[in-house]
Amino acid sequence: MSALTASPPQAASVPAPTRARARRRLHIPLLLAPFALLFVIAFVAPLVYGLVLSLFRERFTGLGWNGSHLAFAGFHDYARALQDSRFLDGLGRVLLYAVIDVPLMLAVSLVLALLLDSALTTARRFFQALLLLPHFVPGLIAALIWVYLYTPGLSPLTSWLGDIGLHVNFFSSGSVLGSIVNISLWQWIGYNSVLLYVALQSVSPSVLEAARLDGAGEIRTALSIKVPHIRPALVVSGLFTIIGSLQLFTEPKILQGSAGSTVTASWTPNLLAFSEAFNSNDYSYAAAVSLLLAAVAGVLSLLAMKLVGRVDRSSQEADS
Amino acid sequence: MTTLNPPARPSAPSSRAVRPARPAPRRVRHSPLGRGLNLGVCAVAGLYTLLPLVWLLFAITKTLPDLYGSNGFAPSGFHLWANLRDLFAQDGGVYPRWLLNSVLYAGAGAGLGTLASVMAGYTFAKYRFPGREKLYGLVVAGVLVPGTALAVPLYLLFSGVHLTNTVWSVLIPVAANPFGVYLARVYAAGSIPDELLEAARVDGAGELRTFFTVGLRLMGPGALTIFLMQFVSIWNNFFLPLVMLTDSRLFTTSLGLFTWNSSTSQNPDYLRMVVVGSAVSVVPLLILFLTLQRWWRRGLAEGGLR
Numbered sequence: 333m334s335a336l337t338a339s340p341p342q343a344a345s346v347p348a349p350t351r352a353r354a355r356r357r358l359h360i361p362l363l364l365a366p367f368a369l370l371f372v373i374a375f376v377a378p379l380v381y382g383l384v385l386s387l388f389r390e391r392f393t394g395l396g397w398n399g400s401h402l403a404f405a406g407f408h409d410y411a412r413a414l415q416d417s418r419f420l421d422g423l424g425r426v427l428l429y430a431v432i433d434v435p436l437m438l439a440v441s442l443v444l445a446l447l448l449d450s451a452l453t454t455a456r457r458f459f460q461a462l463l464l465l466p467h468f469v470p471g472l473i474a475a476l477i478w479v480y481l482y483t484p485g486l487s488p489l490t491s492w493l494g495d496i497g498l499h500v501n502f503f504s505s506g507s508v509l510g511s512i513v514n515i516s517l518w519q520w521i522g523y524n525s526v527l528l529y530v531a532l533q534s535v536s537p538s539v540l541e542a543a544r545l546d547g548a549g550e551i552r553t554a555l556s557i558k559v560p561h562i563r564p565a566l567v568v569s570g571l572f573t574i575i576g577s578l579q580l581f582t583e584p585k586i587l588q589g590s591a592g593s594t595v596t597a598s599w600t601p602n603l604l605a606f607s608e609a610f611n612s613n614d615y616s617y618a619a620a621v622s623l624l625l626a627a628v629a630g631v632l633s634l635l636a637m638k639l640v641g642r643v644d645r646s647s648q649e650a651d652s
Numbered sequence: 653m654t655t656l657n658p659p660a661r662p663s664a665p666s667s668r669a670v671r672p673a674r675p676a677p678r679r680v681r682h683s684p685l686g687r688g689l690n691l692g693v694c695a696v697a698g699l700y701t702l703l704p705l706v707w708l709l710f711a712i713t714k715t716l717p718d719l720y721g722s723n724g725f726a727p728s729g730f731h732l733w734a735n736l737r738d739l740f741a742q743d744g745g746v747y748p749r750w751l752l753n754s755v756l757y758a759g760a761g762a763g764l765g766t767l768a769s770v771m772a773g774y775t776f777a778k779y780r781f782p783g784r785e786k787l788y789g790l791v792v793a794g795v796l797v798p799g800t801a802l803a804v805p806l807y808l809l810f811s812g813v814h815l816t817n818t819v820w821s822v823l824i825p826v827a828a829n830p831f832g833v834y835l836a837r838v839y840a841a842g843s844i845p846d847e848l849l850e851a852a853r854v855d856g857a858g859e860l861r862t863f864f865t866v867g868l869r870l871m872g873p874g875a876l877t878i879f880l881m882q883f884v885s886i887w888n889n890f891f892l893p894l895v896m897l898t899d900s901r902l903f904t905t906s907l908g909l910f911t912w913n914s915s916t917s918q919n920p921d922y923l924r925m926v927v928v929g930s931a932v933s934v935v936p937l938l939i940l941f942l943t944l945q946r947w948w949r950r951g952l953a954e955g956g957l958r
Contacts, residue, residue, distance in 0.1 A: 359859035360781050367772035367833060370765065374828035375794050375802065381812070382805030444697055447690050461945065462698050465705065468937040470888040472906040473930040476913060477704045480711070480927070487707060487724035522701060550686070571796075579800040582890050589913065605804045606895070618804045626801035633796045 379623070386410065386620035409620035418598035419621060423628070425509070426600050430577035433513050437573050438566060440521050445528035445562075446554045460529065463522030471519065475586040478515045483590060503591035512583045516576070524569045531565035532558055571633050578629045581606070601625045712931045716924045735928045742925050746900060750908040751933065754887060757822055757904060762882040765827035770875050773836020774867050778849065788837075794830035800891045807895045821896040822904075826886045832878040839874030840867065877947050880940070887937060905933040 389405040413419045444463070448456055466474065481487045482502035493500055502511040535558055543553045559566075581602040588595045597611070598604040601621055609618035707724050713732045714722065722728035739747055776788050802825075810821045844867055852862040868875070893907045900908065909929050912922045 357781070359863075360775055360779055362860060363771045363775040363863060364787075366764075366768035367828070370768055370824065370828035371791070371794060371830065374806070374825040375797060375830075378802045378805035378809050379797075381809045382802075385805070385808055443693070447693055450690065459694060459698065461942070463701055464941070465938070466701060468884065468941050469705075469934050470890070470906050470937075472888075472890045472910060473933060474704070476909070476926060476930055477708055481704055481707060481724075485720045489724075518700065518704065521697075575796065575798050579798045581800055586910075586913070589916075602800050602891070605801075609804050609807065610895075615808055619808060622801045622804045626797055629798045629801065630793075630796055 379626075382619040382623050385616050386623060389616060405616075409617050410624065412617065413620050413624055418604055419601060419624075422598055422601045422604050423625075426578050426580050429509055429513065429580060430574055432509070433516055433577050434570055434573045436513065437517060437520060437524060438570055440517065441524035441528055441569065442559070442566070444521065444525035445532060446558060448525065448529045449532040449558065450550055450554070460526050464526055465522065466519045467523040469519070471582045472586065474519050475515055475583045478511070478518070479586055479590055482511060503587070503594065505594040508587060508591050508594050512580070512587065515583050520573065520576075524573070527569060528562055528565050531562040535561045567637065571636055574632055574636060575629050578625060578632070708927070708931050711927045714924075716921055719924060719927065735924060736932070739925055739928045739932065743900075746903075746908065747905075747925075747929055747932075749901060750903050750905045751936075753902060754904045754906075754933070755936070756819075757826065757893075758883045758886040761823050761826040761886045762879050764823075765829040765882050766832060766875055766879040768827065769829050769832030769878055770836045770840075770868065770871055771863065772833045773838075774840045774844075774863060774871065776833070776837045777840035778844065778846070778867070791830045791833050794828075795834060799889075803891045803895045806892070810896065816896050817898050817902065819902060822893050822902075825892060826889060829878070829882050832882060835878050835881075836871065836874065839871050843874065844870045873947070876944075880944060880947055883940070884937060905929065909933070 386409045387405060387407070388402040389408075448459065469477075481489050484490045490500060490502070500507060502508070539557060540553060543557055548556070579602055580600045584595045584599050584603060588597075588599075596603075597607040602625065605618045605621040605625070608614045608621060710725060710727055711719060712735060713730050714728055714735075715731050718728045772791070776784060776791075806821075806825055807816060810816045815821050848866055848870075849862055852866050853859075857865065887904075888906070889904075890906045890910070893904045894910070897903055897907065900911070903911070909926050912929070913926045916922045916926070
């Protein structure tokens with residue numbers, strides 16, 4: 333019942349159901365049913381099934397002639413994952429990737445959004461369309477194209493960089509993570525900066541005018557009015573970037589072709605789950621790795637939201 | 653920090669002294685330095701965005717030896733038509749089939765998913781029922797669960813009921829779109845006046861009929877936005893088809909190109925096929941994007957603000 337009291341105000345004008353209408357409330361489950369069905373199949377069932385698979389093991393009785401039965405194996409697979417250096421290294425790698433990728437992504441997107449929004453930039457629509465282009469290139473295709481660009485024979489990129497004194501091998505163990513960060517930046521900077529730019533459009537013009545009259549310059553206005561105003565959009569961008577970082581799979585999978593010795597079959601947790609399931613046929617371990625990754629992503633997202641919420645509150649207190 | 657932008661400051665005191673009756677136009681005079689810096693940053697970002705696409709444009713016109721031998725950012729012969737002909741004929745003409753599959757998965761998945769999301773979002777926005785916020789919380793939690801983390805468990809689930817390597821094993825999971833429910837709730841709350849629903853009820857329309865005649869019509873633009881976003885995300889999905897499908901006749905373009913790319917050591921010509929196939933697979937989405945640009949912006953606005 334507490335859910336009723338927590339309902340947002342926009343529903344307040346809906347009249348309370350009369351007894352006659354209460355009998356005809358079948359439309360609510362009917363309207364919810366299609367999505368509920370899809371949600372159960374795509375989210376709830378695999379989570380539950382994965383959990384069951386990871387907690388139970390097939391046990392063969394006797395010599396195995398009498399068939400098998402499922403026996404509770406406890407958290408054996410989870411304990412194993414938490415001691416498996418392949419899983420821990422992979423997790424460390426995607427976390428490092430997130431630590432590099434998320435701040436870079438947000439900073440560059442924010443700068444581009446502010447530039448687009450400032451009175452200086454002309455041809456905004458053209459520029460937005462241009463920046464959004466990579467968003468419509470499937471992730472796998474983007475990875476393929478960039479791997480071609482990274483390959484010395486196929487593109488002049490490495491020799492250009494060599495000409496200005498940067499001798500990079502994009503596939504070496506030291507730079508492969510950076511090569512992947514670059515692919516992700518290329519794909520998502522435009523999307524994120526347009527998202528932030530659109531959010532900036534809701535800053536009230538009178539507030540900006542007041543700031544200008546008070547003598548605030550373009551940069552000061554950006555830092556003290558625009559950035560705080562679009563904090564929710566920044567949180568959304570950051571959240572999706574974090575979730576995306578942990579799922580790293582496609583780009584390393586493609587890079588395996590060119591940097592096979594560096595990008596191993598267990599280079600990220602998703603690659604590990606994939607190879608455990610389809611190369612080793614160890615389904616219960618694959619399920620455990622997948623669920624652990626989902627749990628880490630969920631906890632990190634929640635932490636990010638909480639953290640931003642606290643910063644929000646303390647800055648409001650400082651304002652008052 | 654304000655000292656970095658001095659020209660805007662001197663004008664301030666005078667304009668404060670003589671307050672204009674109407675707000676001054678937003679155009680402000682800027683220093684050439686600021687303008688140049690701004691243009692420079694935008695130009696660099698634009699070049700960075702275009703670099704791989706320009707390479708791809710040149711690459712699709714080249715023969716296999718020229719892909720390796722010539723400058724990647726300069727033309728070298730024009731073999732686009734021959735390349736396209738070879739692409740569509742390769743492996744018994746499987747590529748057009750992949751394109752068609754991608755359109756089917758993305759079109760049907762997004763269509764089904766959007767209708768389900770709009771129905772659910774409308775219900776969450778317009779009805780009060782016990783447990784509403786708890787159910788809604790579950791949906792939002794679904795947004796936070798990484799999709800690929802569920803792919804392996806989904807495979808195990810579908811193989812338990814012998815449905816892997818079927819159209820359904822891809823179509824049903826990608827249709828579920830919790831973020832769409834979130835957006836649909838926002839749209840429904842903002843675009844459907846309760847008075848209109850009440851009027852329909854007074855006229856004797858049932859609740860379901862009211863949804864389809866009043867609710868769905870008013871949510872049309874929002875629904876199109878949800879559809880487009882979901883279409884792109886399904887089109888871009890690679891992990892789930894990779895896990896689920898083994899029959900190449902069911903592949904998406906991304907999965908098909910991946911298998912070709914993995915076979916370049918046996919047949920180097922696959923490199924040319926992957927390059928041309930990549931470019932072709934981007935075209936449908938680009939057309940969709942360029943013709944429906946304003947719906948994208950709208951979706952981004954609603955998704956980012958709340």
